[in-house]
Amino acid sequence: MYDVAIIGGGVIGCSIARELSRYQVRTVVLEKYAEVGFGTTKTNSGIIHAGHHSSPDTLKGQLVVRGNTLFDQLCSELNFGFARIGELVVAQGEEDIPVLEHLKKQGENKGVPGLEMWDQKRLQREEPNLSHKLVAALHAPSAGVINPYEFAFALIENAVDNGVELKVDSPVLKIDVVKDGFVFHTPHEQIASRFALNCGGIFADKIAQMVGLNDFTINPRKGEEYMLDKRLMGLVRRLIFPVPKPTTKGILIIPTFNGTIMVGPTAEDTDDRYDVTTSYDGAKQVFDFVSNICPSITERETITEFAGLRAVSNTNDFIMGPTNIKGFINVAGIQSPGLTSAPAIAEYVCYILKGEGLVLKPKGNFKHHVPGPPRFGTLGIEEQQKLIKENPLFAKIVCRCELVTEAEIHNAIDHGARTLDGIKFRSRAGMGRCQGGFCTTRCMDILAKRLGLSFHEITKRGGDSWIVTEMGKVKNR
Ligand SMILES: Cc1cc2nc3c(=O)[nH]c(=O)nc-3n(C[C@H](O)[C@H](O)[C@H](O)COP(=O)(O)OP(=O)(O)OC[C@H]3O[C@@H](n4cnc5c(N)ncnc54)[C@H](O)[C@@H]3O)c2cc1C
Structure with missing residues (x-):
């Protein structure tokens, strides 16, 4: 009991x-x-x-x-x-400024620290890659x-x-x-x-x-997100929000913790509690909107996309x-x-x-x-060499895009990974530009040996999400 x-x-x-x-x-x-x-x-x-x-x-x-x-x-x-990188809600026209003022007042009443209005000049100085048509922004440093x-x-x-x-x-x-x-x-x-x-x-x-x-x-509301190539890293330094709508905070530009820029999400009500597909319409909505705020972002930079379901009561x-x-x-x-x-x-x-x-x-x-996790790829050369001396598996690169080593794959398994996604989300192997094209079979091999499984028993995320079937058919659902 x-x-x-x-x-x-x-x-x-x-x-x-x-x-x-x-x-x-x-x-x-x-x-x-x-x-x-x-x-x-x-x-x-x-x-x-x-x-x-x-x-x-x-x-x-x-x-x-x-x-x-x-x-x-x-x-x-x-x-x-x-990381607390801060957030900007940007005004696309003078008519948005009262909304920013309302958000500032609402935040201050709730104890949100450091809220500050930025004029166009300050916004352009701090985030030079945003559209110069934006007229002002509300800065929230604690986001x-x-x-x-x-x-x-x-x-x-x-x-x-x-x-x-x-x-x-x-x-x-x-x-x-x-x-x-x-x-x-x-x-x-x-x-x-x-x-x-x-x-x-x-x-x-x-x-x-x-x-x-x-x-x-519970009425699911789907949000599609698009992950962009790492070469755009640093394009914006803060989270960029438009003025919010009643059902959503809007489509955002998100410099993720690891430096990859993500754009999204959309907001579409759905009856299907399993529907995490992305769509042509979703992508169009996201990139049409975002390119007005940050013109250098285009759909061609997308390396992967996914959708999540909000549990709206x-x-x-x-x-x-x-x-x-x-x-x-x-x-x-x-x-x-x-x-x-x-x-x-x-x-x-x-x-x-x-x-x-x-x-x-x-x-x-x-x-x-x-x-x-150890995060080998983010360390300086001396720290990397120290790790390699302690454990030579740090010298074996498994994921080339994100510089993830074999030692990190073992570490992910030691800390509970039982699936390919378990490894990916613990170590970042498979999260880079090639999206696992290089490292998937290497991760499967290590996972199979460590868990005493055969290749066709390895799944992407549990259940029947096998990567290969016993007959050799590729499934990858
Ligand atoms: C597109 C999108 C963007 C978002 N962005 C943000 C953001 O930036 N910041 C923020 O604060 N919030 C954000 N949210 C909201 C945030 O993601 C959720 O509020 C949060 O993840 C909810 O967590 P949860 O544990 O309730 O749900 P879940 O992570 O879905 O967990 C519920 C768990 O219950 C399990 N379960 C269900 N039924 C059963 C059963 N019968 N038996 C056993 N297990 C069961 C499921 O398998 C699941 O693992 C976003 C949501 C979406 C969809």
């Missing part, structure tokens, strides 16, 4: 797991995919928002600023990729970029180090409400717990329905709290800025659990740190 079962190992489930692991609480995370973070958590813009975009009347508007402030401490403890998958991996690794149990490939298919809690049915086993936290992302309404709750719906806000079913707590409707708010959501959920009767007695021996 666990105290708490967390359904869903996205950034929200992993943040809560880590927060709960500070206490003497028996926690289990049930995740349907082969690894954590493989839902919306790995398909977003990777922005730690400053917090001035969302209204203080909403739960998301209240938690985002607190979430933002927690990232420096978290990054120093968990060593994921994160940042993050590798969201690294964040989720580090959170769960630390939670597991502190006693949380993680069960991957464990979709919850059915939930029995019993006298002292719940019994969760997965394909492999039945698990009992006193409390249930519904962190199921775009499936959270379906999970609530398993205990008979029908009081909210019928209230258009986070839905968090106890329900009519005692012990069943929703952490649902976590659309943007859910990634930013995740650490604050975790604190808030612990507060809710305490209110519902869970005793949170701190552990004396809580471990705060995980080491983070």
